[in-house]
Amino acid sequence: MQLLEGKKAAIFGVANDRSIAWAISEALHGAGAELAFTYAGEVLEKRVRPLAEGIGAHIILPCDVTKDEDIEKVFATLKQEWGGLDILVHAIAFANKEDLSQAYVRTNREGFHLAMDVSAYSLVALARHAVPLMEGRNGSILTMTYMGSEKVIPNYNVMGVAKAALEASVRYLAYDLGPQGVRVNAISAGPIRTLAAAGISGFKDMLHHVSERAPLKRNIDAEEVGKTALFLCSDLGSAITGEVMHVDAGYNIMGM
Ligand code: NAP
Secondary structure, eight states: OOOTTTTEEEEEESTTTTTTTHHHHHHHHHHHHHEEEESSSSHHHHHHHHHHTHHHHHHHHETTTTTTHHHHHHHEEEEEEEEEEEEEEEOOOOOGGGTTTGGGGHHHHHHHHHHIIIIIIIHHHHHHGGGGTTTTTTTTTEEEEOOGGGGEEETTTTHHHHHHHHHHHHHHHHHHGGGTEEEEEEEEEEOOOHHHHHTTTTTTHHHHEEEEHHHTTSEEEEEEHHHHHHHHHHHGGTTTOSSSESSSTTTTGGOO
């Protein structure tokens, strides 16, 4: 029997086949899970639908996480189609481009709210809707974060602040939902070339810096995040909750 046989997983955050959410999807699907996908807008549907259908998914829905009505529709459909949910993957983040290049001190109220809403609050909203569907199923919720929450990474700026809120949310959600058997964890991944990463000024330098200084002397790939996601979302991680697990070739342990 496969690790995730009979399990249902909802994936938020696939933009294309380079998305971390896609690598996670492949790992979960490879372990036997049935997947549902959401996409943020019409343009993305063209990219997400063929990928999703290629691995047999039939629930593929629009969801802008800043819209409560979109979120409600997704979970109503999941309830109707599946009757329950075992795994929720949240791999979503957004900040205005200028907020990822100018000095952090210049972040305006609107840019701050937007980054927090899409990148941090959305986990809380999705978790709240997912939990009733996870009743009696030992559910698992997973989000994606980055070390810019803990240390200053030039240009990461407001996204670092949003990731700090996201990681704190992981702990508070783990505490809230633990009594219902639902686990909540985050993977803190090293830099990977994706659409979102392309928005961060100096991203190439980040890759170079990590490959020189990380204990493993290399960068990571999305497949390695997928394998860790499988571990955390399956019974292999049954006693792990509230954790932020680094998948970064060890970069975060370095002081000098
Ligand atoms: P990605 O492929 O661009 O995925 C980001 C996803 O967020 C996209 O599907 C994007 O859709 C979605 N999104 C943005 N605003 C949204 C909204 N309002 N509603 C719904 N979805 C929205 O990039 P990625 O690198 O795989 O990012 C996935 C997660 O991993 C993010 O949380 C990111 O911070 C995190 N992460 C990335 C790295 C890295 O180096 N790549 C490292 C550590 C952590 P649109 O394209 O339509 O905006």
